[in-house]
Amino acid sequence: MDKFQTPKNRIRKLRVLSLGDKPCEFKYSGKNRNTTLIDLSSNDYFGLSRDKDIINAAHETSLTEGLGSGSSRFISGSRPIHKLLESNLCKWLHQDSVLLFPSGFQANIAAIQALADKNTIIIADRLIHNSLIVGSKASGAKLIRFLHNNLEDLEDKLSKYSINNNSILVIVESLYSMEGSIAPIENITKLCKKYNCKLLVDEAHALGILGPNGKGLSNPFLDSINIISGTFGKAFGSGGAFLAGNKKIGELLVQTSSPFRYTTALSPSLAAGALRSLEKIKNNHNLGTDLLSISKRWKKEIENIGKYEVIGDAHILSLIIGDEDKTLSLQKFLEEEGFLAVGIRPPTVPSGKSRIRLTMRSSFNTNILKNFVSALKAYK
């Protein structure tokens, strides 16, 4: 046996989940059974990770460019596909500069490093993603949190900390990954202008779906935003990420960003897959709106059961259960009913706010919804 191979019993303990042939199914190899679950938990909103065109684009590129890039962008890792994806994103988003990163986590750390240092005060939404917290801490800046999506609290903090001409960076997500809530981006940009501070918006979950033709919720306000971060690991069904901004920010990142300079460049196949996904998203204007209609129907039907508090403004819905054990018990019950609906618990969400997080998919038909609602009704 290859000494790096994971022993079989270890895999079992980790619960092997692999994608089935259909875009919303997971094949599940549990301890005592082999079954297929409907996937209500991953962020492959349009099922593009299973799209044949996209897989073919990735495959063809890997045959000519290699699977991995083999080096950083500045050594020998740059490929024409990287430049092509960057320039297509620039055009699509109407941005001067787009730079690719191997992951959104890394991109967020780079974005904060470019906009903040130990003399900066970062004022961030209470519910930002862990990568943004890690990036804020790594920058050496002082980190202050404001109440989730609360403009009054944000303004209180801005007026308090903007005395003495402090350098301030505000960090928000456009669609929050666990709440499914939409940030009031326009009003946030107005406050940032009023208090003369910088703004970073993470569009990870909105990109491809929300905003004008899926360009993200911050797209109409680009002039007032310093950096936008996006990932290909969600609606794009690929992997990797990017930062977008003006020419000056682009140059600063190229010249000084260690998370950009000192890492193996994004796999050419993933870049090719992301580019093909971008074409699909651009050419199918209804993808996002159709997904939102599906989500609206799911929210209404689940609320109609009368037993569950459902939150979420777009394609991420959460059933707030509160207690951790109860959340796990519902997850287990749903699994037995054929659904992969993973419970999210602290520290990922605040204590007492454990939940079943549901991510909507273009492929969800009325039958899936009907069966899911029946399962929720049957749960005692």
Ligand SMILES: Cc1ncc(COP(=O)(O)O)c(C=O)c1O
């Ligand atoms: C809001 C948000 N930002 C950034 C990331 C990180 O993106 P990636 O998975 O590409 O590292 C995630 C992924 O979970 C996310 O939810």
